[in-house]
Amino acid sequence: SQQGEEDPQALSIQEGENATMNCSYKTSINNLQWYRQNSGRGLVHLILIRSNEREKHSGRLRVTLDTSKKSSSLLITASRAADTASYFCATDSGSARQLTFGSGTQLTVLP
């Protein structure tokens, strides 16, 4: 079963708007990673945030982590139609480096 949930399950916005996706998890983690998946293809790694970090930026992406609430958010600023994809969070909570995935958010950016 998934480590946690993501919300919303689906999000539809206009190009240029910001998109925020949330991820909640259940157990202590070493790090949390965000991925993008286009149309059922392979996963593209977006960003990794360690458990001792609170915020991280990469281009138009901003990730926050609140370990006290066991939650993370991914913000995409100035969205583009090409950002349309499914976004997944994945947590690494053991020594074996296995990832446990959230349920995913389907983002649609309308031109």
Added chain:
Amino acid sequence: SAVISQKPSRDICQRGTSLTIQCQVDSQVTMMFWYRQQPGQSLTLIATANQGSEATYESGFVIDKFPISRPNLTFSTLTVSNMSPEDSSIYLCSVDDGLAGTSYNEQFFGPGTRLTVL
């Protein structure tokens, strides 16, 4: 980051047959994993492919159904045996070149193999 390829990219198979999926990495990596993504679902870990020893399977997955090989640090195969329509999924391999117990290495995924079982 490591470049990962998978073969085949997609296949349509008859029930009762088996399919072997290959995962090739362009550099030596410590850990390789196999995941399944059922239609419309998230990813679920099948097993950790251990170099030179038997794979470590997650609950709900068994070696007879999903035999895995890892002959070296750049290559692994996953076989889906005696397939049924319920095995229709995307199968993805991933790699992590960090050491067990470390917490700051990204995990990268191959392009996936889309399997349809009729």
